Every structure is written in structure tokens, then in C-alpha cells.
Amino acid sequence: MTSSDYVALFALGVSAAALFITYRFNERQKKFFENQELLNRTLQRKEDAEVKASRQAELDANFLKIGTGYRLRVFNRGKAAARHVRVEFADESSADDFISSDVERKFPLEVMQPHGSVDLIAAVSMDCASKYSIRLLWEDDHSSSNERMVYPTI
Structure with missing residues (x-):
């Protein structure tokens, strides 16, 4: 080599x-x-x-104790405004536990901004239910027919 x-x-x-x-x-x-x-x-x-x-609103509801009474707070924890917000009670006996004039005066709500809320006066007594079935209906930028069932308890 x-x-x-x-x-x-x-x-x-x-x-x-x-x-x-x-x-x-x-x-x-x-x-x-x-x-x-x-x-x-x-x-x-x-x-x-x-x-x-x-683009979505996210509605929820829960009870708040204020003094000796209760309020049902419906609130928007989403990032978009909810439009045409409606509240429906699953059974009529549940609706009787809220002041009907208060519900009719506040709902349907035209616009609920993000982090906005509406309080409904609850007429709570000893014979009231401790759990309610409530349907929340609304429109937002994502969909024109949103629905959520919530079950707030006292």
C-alpha cells in the first residue's frame, strides 16, 4: 500500500x-x-x-343568605355578554317560593354583562324545598340558544 x-x-x-x-x-x-x-x-x-x-356567556345561580332572608343570585361568569336571559322553574311549587312580581320585573333580562348578576328575592319558610331545579336560557355570540339546568340549594 x-x-x-x-x-x-x-x-x-x-x-x-x-x-x-x-x-x-x-x-x-x-x-x-x-x-x-x-x-x-x-x-x-x-x-x-x-x-x-x-364568545360564550356562562350563567349559573346560587342562593345567598342576606340578613335573615335569602336571595337567588343569577350570574354570568363567562367572558361574553348574555342576551335575552330567561329563568324557568322546573315545577310550579318552586316558583311559588319566589316573589313573582320580582321575577317578572327582572326577567327576561335584555343583557347580562360578564361578571354581572341579578338577585331574586326568595320567600323561604320552613316548608320550602331545600333544592330547586332552575333552567337558565340565554343567547350569546357563540349560540342563539343556550340552556343550563342548575340545582341550587339553601
């Missing part, structure tokens, strides 16, 4: 090592791009969910 053969053999080894290193680098880069694609899809889903949540 001559010196040129050794140089050629050395060059072949260097080329093989470079080829192996390039292959490993490309594999790592491929995994990096796959992870980046996964991250982009995840961020896009999160962004879509945030946009959807920003």
Missing part, C-alpha cells in the same frame, strides 16, 4: 463518519420538526378554545 492509498482510505473513513453524523443530525432534526408541529397544533387548539370561550 502506498501513501496515496492510506490518504484515500482515510478520506473514505472521514466521508463515512460525516455521512453517519449527517444522518443522525437529520433524524434529530426530523424529531424536532415533529415536536414543533405537535406544539403548533396544541397551541392552535388552545387559541381556538380561548376564542370560543371569549
